[in-house]
Amino acid sequence: MPTTTLPTATTLDTARLLLGVLLPTIAKGPIVRRPWAVRLTARLDLDTRAVDIVRRVHARYPEGPLMLKLPVRKQAMVLAPGDVDTVLAQSPEPFSPASSEKRAALSHFQPANVLVSRGPVRTVRRALQEQVLDTAHPVHRLADRFVPVVEEEMQHLMCAAARSGTLPWGEFLDAWYRVVRRVVFGDHARDDKDLTAMMIRLRKGGNWAFLRPVRKDTRRRFLQRVNEELANAEPGSLAAVLAAAPKGDGAEPAEQLPQWLFAFDPAGMATFRALTVLATHPQAMAAARREVDGDTSGRRVLPYLRACVLEALRLWPTTPMILRQTTRPVEWPAGVMPADCGVLVYAPYFHRDDRHLRGAHDFSPERWLTDEEDGWPLVPFSDGPVVCPGKQLVLLLTSATLASLVGGHDLRVAEGQALDPERPLPGTMDNYSVTLAVAPRAERAAAAS
Incomplete structure (x- = not known):
């Protein structure tokens, strides 16, 4: 035993990793993105540089997770694929x-959420989420309700885009938020921008984690609104399923x-990014359209478009930093990782890599359409026992959105x-800088004429 x-x-x-990897990632906003920081990161190609920094550091320390030399925090960085598998497979303990x-960070808007819970209460909250x-x-189970919501909102969006000839990110985001509110709360919440704005305000505070006091009054009002929604949950919404679900002690459903709401935001970003790639990659667009044109599932099962989102x-993880913390000392072949690390x-x-x-730098949705296991950790939704519980729902909604667009x-x-x-x-x-030009699909227009 080590x-x-x-x-x-x-x-x-340690300074290279902090300044070249962690700082740019945090500057972009871990809870809600800062558009100016994303633009600057893109202009300076800081994410590519960050990957190169990690590669060089890993070459100098090939064995086991690497401890960073920090004065106030025990911190390790996982650099080997097998070690990633170990960490994710052995979560939450x-x-x-x-x-x-x-x-x-999350205490700013959901202090009793499953993501920040431990022990038996975490088990209860995770079971409720799943x-x-x-x-x-x-x-x-509510796909027959959710997919038509997506199609209706995207149809409204594209009608307006066709009239103007353009689809900027901001207009897509507004339509996506309408989808999210209807899916989570029901049709009555479609235009409840105040609720979304309240959530964004709290998330902006979460970007600062320890460094900014929690807006307690805003958080109280926000959670009160959520409780009211649960008490009067609209049939056919996630809120209604949550309100009716059995709940163990400490579930804290609200x-x-x-x-x-938080997770669907980066899902919209991933959808627009996939759409932008499809708009610039003719072969991928042709494959996507073959799937849409031949679909018999009512846009519920679209493997290629799901693969496009993945x-x-x-290529551009919306959760680039997967965080864990040890609950006890952990033995590795190269040494011991301390508790609370x-x-x-x-x-x-x-x-x-x-x-x-x-x-690695190409758009290849096909890599997600095979059961072949190459042992390499591709973890857009994390993995293991604490994989994102909403992964399949996100892929259902995002692929249906792409199909409509x-x-x-x-x-x-x-x-x-x-x-x-x-x-x-x-x-x-x-994605904040992108505006797409929109026109009726050429082959359909030709067939109609």
């Missing part, structure tokens, strides 16, 4: 997802629901970040 501690980075290497940083979100099923999340998996390092991952319209990038299918895709996708 009795020594794990390898520790030098002060210089001894690798708890309720890290100190995550608790501080029950409501149909975690084990690719098609949610504090499980905000996570869905590929966008691989932060554990960081920097997903872009594995998602973009072109030494081991074929086509590409089925009847031609798209190209009119403004913003240019993507070339013949060149490696950039390390950062600045």
